[in-house]
Amino acid sequence: MKLEGKVACITGSAGGLGYAMAKQMAIEGAIVVMNDLDETGLQKAVDLLKNEGFKVNEYAANIANKDQVTAMMKFIYDSFGRIDILVNNAGGSLHTPKKLEEIMEEHWDLVLDVNLKGTFLCSQAVVPYMKAKTGGSIINVASIGGRTASIVTGVAYAAAKGGIISFTRRLAKEIGRYGIRVNAIAPGLVISGERMQDTWENMNEIEQNSVLEEIPLRRLGSIEEQASVVTFLASNDSHYMTGAILDVNGGRFMG
């Protein structure tokens, strides 16, 4: 098992990509702490995995709140004696509009706070614990929308995910000397839950085909296909990689 003895914190893991990451890391032997803002959803997700026999734990917190993030990382370190892996996964467009004229200041703030500030706060809070041991792996979840102009998302999301990409590279330079690696994945469109399913089903056949034609592999990806790349970045298989942005998008955007 590739993550035996490792402790991993995965933000926003009550469902979607984060849930799949939690499951795969638990399969690889990690002790996983699943975080989410949605306490009920988090509890359900944790119960589901515990019933399957996996070592998972929950910590509900808003990752855009510094005090809550600080308390969460302290709790994990005090409980398990180490934190080896942080996946900054919580984020998305968070039901905000994508047309420029419809984006209110509070929409902008929410998207930037959860995606970008949350990534910063969690990384800042975990680094001292990783430094105290032999290092660690931080994996940020960007998006194809931060790699290239995508019509699927609005400017706030594009700015936040573009920011995560720059943040990843800059932080990788700063903390590599402590054995802490910082990488990111940039997923393409993934049906990660009911909301994404609705988005996809609300497109007509022509729109769906035009998306699929842009993807050399001619299909959408699965949450498991994102999780396996994150698990690779968390493991020693990627030991000499830092500052990398991996496009997990079926070839739709080639960086």
Ligand SMILES: NC(=O)c1ccc[n+]([C@@H]2O[C@H](COP(=O)([O-])OP(=O)(O)OC[C@H]3O[C@@H](n4cnc5c(N)ncnc54)[C@H](O)[C@@H]3O)[C@@H](O)[C@H]2O)c1
């Ligand atoms: N699904 C896609 O097509 C796709 C594509 C590119 C990138 N991504 C990125 O992947 C990540 C996961 O996306 P998903 O599709 O699984 O989304 P999702 O909505 O299923 O999961 C996101 C989770 O984050 C949680 N969350 C929201 N605000 C939070 C906060 N302040 N604190 C803690 N948790 C919070 C939500 O409750 C939710 O459970 C996001 O960062 C998203 O931008 C997704």
